[in-house]
Amino acid sequence: MSWTDERIEKLTKMWEGGATASQIADELGGVSRNAVIGKAHRLGLKARPSPVKPNDKADAPAAAPKAAKPAPAPEPRPAPAPKAAAPVAAAPVAPPPPPAPRPAPQAPAAPAVAATNDAPAAPQPRIVSVGPGGFLRQGPGDQQAPIPPAPPRRLVPARPSPEIADKTSLLDLNDRICRWPMGHPGEPDFHFCGEKVNPGFPYCVDHCGRAYQAQLPRGHRRPPPPMPFGGPRVR
DNA sequence: CCCTGATTCGC
DNA sequence: GCGAATCAGG
Numbered sequence: 001m002s003w004t005d006e007r008i009e010k011l012t013k014m015w016e017g018g019a020t021a022s023q024i025a026d027e028l029g030g031v032s033r034n035a036v037i038g039k040a041h042r043l044g045l046k047a048r049p050s051p052v053k054p055n056d057k058a059d060a061p062a063a064a065p066k067a068a069k070p071a072p073a074p075e076p077r078p079a080p081a082p083k084a085a086a087p088v089a090a091a092p093v094a095p096p097p098p099p100a101p102r103p104a105p106q107a108p109a110a111p112a113v114a115a116t117n118d119a120p121a122a123p124q125p126r127i128v129s130v131g132p133g134g135f136l137r138q139g140p141g142d143q144q145a146p147i148p149p150a151p152p153r154r155l156v157p158a159r160p161s162p163e164i165a166d167k168t169s170l171l172d173l174n175d176r177i178c179r180w181p182m183g184h185p186g187e188p189d190f191h192f193c194g195e196k197v198n199p200g201f202p203y204c205v206d207h208c209g210r211a212y213q214a215q216l217p218r219g220h221r222r223p224p225p226p227m228p229f230g231g232p233r234v235r
Numbered sequence: 236c237c238c239t240g241a242t243t244c245g246c
Numbered sequence: 247g248c249g250a251a252t253c254a255g256g
Contacts, residue, residue, distance in 0.1 A: 003248085021240065035249050037240060042247070048240075 001030035003039060010181075011036060013211075015045050027184070178204035180211075
Protein backbone atom coordinates (compact mmCIF):
# COMPACT_ATOMS: atom_id res chain seq x y z
CA MET A 1 0.00 0.00 0.00
CA SER A 2 1.20 3.44 -0.78
CA TRP A 3 0.42 6.70 0.88
CA THR A 4 -2.04 8.28 -1.44
CA ASP A 5 -3.42 11.70 -0.76
CA GLU A 6 -6.66 10.22 0.44
CA ARG A 7 -4.93 7.93 2.86
CA ILE A 8 -2.68 10.65 4.16
CA GLU A 9 -5.66 12.87 4.60
CA LYS A 10 -7.47 10.29 6.59
CA LEU A 11 -4.45 9.48 8.65
CA THR A 12 -4.06 13.13 9.48
CA LYS A 13 -7.65 13.61 10.47
CA MET A 14 -7.83 10.54 12.59
CA TRP A 15 -4.52 11.27 14.23
CA GLU A 16 -5.58 14.76 15.08
CA GLY A 17 -8.94 13.45 16.14
CA GLY A 18 -7.23 11.41 18.77
CA ALA A 19 -7.55 7.98 17.27
CA THR A 20 -4.77 5.60 18.18
CA ALA A 21 -2.23 4.45 15.67
CA SER A 22 -3.74 0.99 15.75
CA GLN A 23 -7.20 2.26 15.02
CA ILE A 24 -5.89 4.33 12.18
CA ALA A 25 -3.90 1.43 10.86
CA ASP A 26 -6.75 -0.98 10.54
CA GLU A 27 -9.10 1.68 9.38
CA LEU A 28 -6.79 2.40 6.51
CA GLY A 29 -5.93 -1.20 6.03
CA GLY A 30 -2.78 -2.60 4.60
CA VAL A 31 -0.52 -0.84 7.00
CA SER A 32 0.81 -1.58 10.41
CA ARG A 33 0.46 0.78 13.29
CA ASN A 34 4.17 1.33 13.06
CA ALA A 35 3.72 2.49 9.53
CA VAL A 36 1.07 4.88 10.71
CA ILE A 37 3.24 6.26 13.44
CA GLY A 38 6.19 6.53 11.17
CA LYS A 39 4.16 8.33 8.59
CA ALA A 40 2.61 10.61 11.14
CA HIS A 41 6.03 11.65 12.26
CA ARG A 42 7.24 12.21 8.78
CA LEU A 43 4.22 14.37 8.21
CA GLY A 44 5.15 16.37 11.22
CA LEU A 45 2.03 15.30 13.05
CA LYS A 46 3.74 14.47 16.26
CA ALA A 47 2.72 15.84 19.57
CA ARG A 48 0.33 13.57 21.22
CA PRO A 49 0.40 12.35 24.78
CA SER A 50 2.69 9.43 24.60
CA PRO A 51 2.85 6.95 27.42
CA VAL A 52 6.58 6.95 27.30
CA LYS A 53 7.90 10.32 26.63
CA PRO A 54 9.26 13.38 28.25
CA ASN A 55 7.27 14.04 31.34
CA ASP A 56 8.30 17.55 30.82
CA LYS A 57 7.79 19.51 33.95
CA ALA A 58 9.50 22.78 34.38
CA ASP A 59 9.16 22.90 38.10
CA ALA A 60 6.55 22.08 40.67
CA PRO A 61 7.97 23.02 44.03
CA ALA A 62 4.72 22.58 45.89
CA ALA A 63 3.88 19.18 44.58
CA ALA A 64 7.09 17.60 43.52
CA PRO A 65 7.56 14.36 45.36
CA LYS A 66 10.56 13.36 43.36
CA ALA A 67 13.38 15.74 43.94
CA ALA A 68 16.25 13.35 44.41
CA LYS A 69 17.89 13.57 41.09
CA PRO A 70 21.07 15.14 39.90
CA ALA A 71 18.90 16.91 37.40
CA PRO A 72 20.98 16.34 34.32
CA ALA A 73 20.61 18.37 31.22
CA PRO A 74 17.26 20.07 31.52
CA GLU A 75 17.17 20.50 27.77
CA PRO A 76 14.13 22.68 27.40
CA ARG A 77 12.79 21.46 24.15
CA PRO A 78 11.80 24.28 21.84
CA ALA A 79 8.09 23.79 22.01
CA PRO A 80 6.49 25.51 19.05
CA ALA A 81 3.44 26.43 21.04
CA PRO A 82 4.18 27.85 24.43
CA LYS A 83 1.61 26.40 26.73
CA ALA A 84 2.67 28.02 29.92
CA ALA A 85 1.27 30.98 31.76
CA ALA A 86 -1.34 29.04 33.63
CA PRO A 87 -1.09 30.27 37.19
CA VAL A 88 -3.20 27.50 38.59
CA ALA A 89 -1.73 24.04 38.70
CA ALA A 90 -3.23 22.45 35.67
CA ALA A 91 -2.65 19.14 34.07
CA PRO A 92 0.24 19.47 31.66
CA VAL A 93 -1.70 18.02 28.78
CA ALA A 94 -5.32 17.50 28.12
CA PRO A 95 -6.23 13.84 28.08
CA PRO A 96 -7.08 12.57 24.63
CA PRO A 97 -10.75 12.16 23.90
CA PRO A 98 -11.99 8.73 24.82
CA PRO A 99 -12.57 6.48 21.87
CA ALA A 100 -16.27 6.28 22.59
CA PRO A 101 -18.06 9.35 21.36
CA ARG A 102 -20.84 10.19 23.70
CA PRO A 103 -23.65 12.10 22.10
CA ALA A 104 -23.75 14.94 24.50
CA PRO A 105 -27.11 16.61 24.74
CA GLN A 106 -26.97 20.07 23.43
CA ALA A 107 -25.61 21.72 26.47
CA PRO A 108 -25.73 25.40 25.84
CA ALA A 109 -22.42 26.82 26.75
CA ALA A 110 -22.43 28.54 30.05
CA PRO A 111 -23.70 32.03 29.47
CA ALA A 112 -20.83 33.57 31.27
CA VAL A 113 -17.32 32.47 30.71
CA ALA A 114 -16.80 32.63 34.44
CA ALA A 115 -14.14 35.21 34.70
CA THR A 116 -11.03 33.19 34.23
CA ASN A 117 -8.66 35.80 35.43
CA ASP A 118 -9.01 39.24 34.20
CA ALA A 119 -10.59 40.85 31.21
CA PRO A 120 -13.98 41.27 32.81
CA ALA A 121 -14.17 44.80 31.60
CA ALA A 122 -13.92 44.14 27.92
CA PRO A 123 -15.78 40.94 27.25
CA GLN A 124 -15.64 40.06 23.63
CA PRO A 125 -18.61 37.79 23.43
CA ARG A 126 -18.05 36.74 19.91
CA ILE A 127 -14.96 36.23 17.91
CA VAL A 128 -16.11 35.81 14.41
CA SER A 129 -13.74 35.92 11.56
CA VAL A 130 -14.02 34.90 8.02
CA GLY A 131 -11.90 32.10 6.70
CA PRO A 132 -10.20 32.19 3.37
CA GLY A 133 -13.06 30.45 1.70
CA GLY A 134 -15.65 32.71 3.16
CA PHE A 135 -16.95 30.43 5.87
CA LEU A 136 -17.35 31.82 9.31
CA ARG A 137 -15.01 30.86 12.02
CA GLN A 138 -16.77 30.30 15.21
CA GLY A 139 -16.00 31.91 18.47
CA PRO A 140 -15.85 30.16 21.79
CA GLY A 141 -19.40 30.95 22.64
CA ASP A 142 -21.16 29.64 19.63
CA GLN A 143 -18.94 27.05 18.25
CA GLN A 144 -20.88 23.83 18.33
CA ALA A 145 -24.27 25.41 18.25
CA PRO A 146 -25.42 24.70 14.72
CA ILE A 147 -24.00 21.24 14.65
CA PRO A 148 -26.53 18.54 15.52
CA PRO A 149 -25.83 16.27 18.48
CA ALA A 150 -23.00 13.96 17.69
CA PRO A 151 -24.20 11.28 15.33
CA PRO A 152 -23.86 8.10 17.33
CA ARG A 153 -22.61 6.14 14.39
CA ARG A 154 -23.70 4.22 11.40
CA LEU A 155 -26.32 6.63 10.40
CA VAL A 156 -26.89 7.74 6.91
CA PRO A 157 -27.69 11.40 6.98
CA ALA A 158 -30.21 12.73 4.60
CA ARG A 159 -28.86 13.34 1.19
CA PRO A 160 -27.26 16.75 1.35
CA SER A 161 -28.93 17.87 -1.80
CA PRO A 162 -31.67 16.43 -3.93
CA GLU A 163 -29.61 16.36 -7.05
CA ILE A 164 -27.43 13.76 -5.49
CA ALA A 165 -30.01 11.09 -5.29
CA ASP A 166 -27.62 8.30 -4.61
CA LYS A 167 -24.65 7.93 -2.38
CA THR A 168 -21.55 9.73 -3.37
CA SER A 169 -18.99 7.05 -3.79
CA LEU A 170 -15.27 7.27 -4.11
CA LEU A 171 -15.66 7.15 -7.85
CA ASP A 172 -17.92 10.15 -7.80
CA LEU A 173 -15.38 12.32 -6.13
CA ASN A 174 -13.99 15.22 -8.02
CA ASP A 175 -12.57 18.52 -7.00
CA ARG A 176 -15.92 20.20 -6.95
CA ILE A 177 -17.74 18.13 -4.40
CA CYS A 178 -17.28 17.72 -0.70
CA ARG A 179 -15.14 14.76 0.23
CA TRP A 180 -16.19 14.61 3.82
CA PRO A 181 -16.53 10.92 4.69
CA MET A 182 -19.77 9.62 6.09
CA GLY A 183 -19.58 6.36 7.93
CA HIS A 184 -16.74 3.91 7.66
CA PRO A 185 -15.02 2.72 4.53
CA GLY A 186 -15.95 -0.78 3.59
CA GLU A 187 -19.36 -0.56 5.09
CA PRO A 188 -22.34 -0.56 2.77
CA ASP A 189 -23.46 2.90 3.66
CA PHE A 190 -20.09 4.54 3.47
CA HIS A 191 -20.11 7.50 1.16
CA PHE A 192 -19.03 11.07 0.92
CA CYS A 193 -20.89 14.24 1.64
CA GLY A 194 -21.18 15.22 -1.98
CA GLU A 195 -22.22 18.80 -1.37
CA LYS A 196 -20.69 21.49 -3.51
CA VAL A 197 -17.33 22.48 -2.11
CA ASN A 198 -16.46 25.70 -0.52
CA PRO A 199 -14.30 27.08 -3.33
CA GLY A 200 -10.67 26.46 -2.61
CA PHE A 201 -11.36 23.72 -0.12
CA PRO A 202 -11.95 20.01 -0.37
CA TYR A 203 -15.14 20.28 1.66
CA CYS A 204 -18.43 22.05 1.57
CA VAL A 205 -18.98 25.09 3.71
CA ASP A 206 -20.44 23.11 6.57
CA HIS A 207 -17.61 20.65 6.68
CA CYS A 208 -15.03 23.34 6.27
CA GLY A 209 -16.41 24.63 9.50
CA ARG A 210 -15.68 21.26 11.02
CA ALA A 211 -12.36 20.64 9.39
CA TYR A 212 -10.84 23.99 9.99
CA GLN A 213 -11.41 25.56 13.32
CA ALA A 214 -9.82 28.66 14.62
CA GLN A 215 -7.20 27.99 17.18
CA LEU A 216 -8.75 29.14 20.39
CA PRO A 217 -6.68 30.84 23.04
CA ARG A 218 -5.24 28.43 25.52
CA GLY A 219 -7.66 29.09 28.27
CA HIS A 220 -10.75 27.47 27.14
CA ARG A 221 -10.09 24.80 24.62
CA ARG A 222 -12.94 22.55 23.71
CA PRO A 223 -11.87 19.19 25.03
CA PRO A 224 -13.72 16.88 22.68
CA PRO A 225 -12.87 17.72 19.12
CA PRO A 226 -15.31 16.23 16.68
CA MET A 227 -14.04 13.22 14.95
CA PRO A 228 -14.80 13.64 11.30
CA PHE A 229 -14.55 10.03 10.41
CA GLY A 230 -17.45 9.16 12.65
CA GLY A 231 -15.54 7.95 15.60
CA PRO A 232 -13.62 4.80 16.15
CA ARG A 233 -15.07 1.65 14.82
CA VAL A 234 -16.81 -0.48 17.39
CA ARG A 235 -16.11 -4.09 16.86
C1' DC B 236 0.81 -10.17 28.92
C1' DC B 237 -1.81 -6.41 26.69
C1' DC B 238 -1.79 -1.69 25.08
C1' DT B 239 0.40 2.92 23.75
C1' DG B 240 3.71 6.22 20.94
C1' DA B 241 8.88 7.23 19.86
C1' DT B 242 12.97 6.14 17.78
C1' DT B 243 16.26 3.80 15.06
C1' DC B 244 18.03 2.18 10.97
C1' DG B 245 18.34 -0.88 6.90
C1' DC B 246 16.11 -0.78 2.82
C1' DG C 247 10.28 7.85 2.21
C1' DC C 248 9.07 3.67 4.24
C1' DG C 249 8.18 0.52 8.08
C1' DA C 250 9.90 -3.53 11.03
C1' DA C 251 12.36 -3.83 15.07
C1' DT C 252 13.08 -2.09 19.14
C1' DC C 253 12.46 0.66 23.20
C1' DA C 254 9.93 2.13 27.14
C1' DG C 255 5.89 3.62 30.00
C1' DG C 256 0.96 2.38 31.42
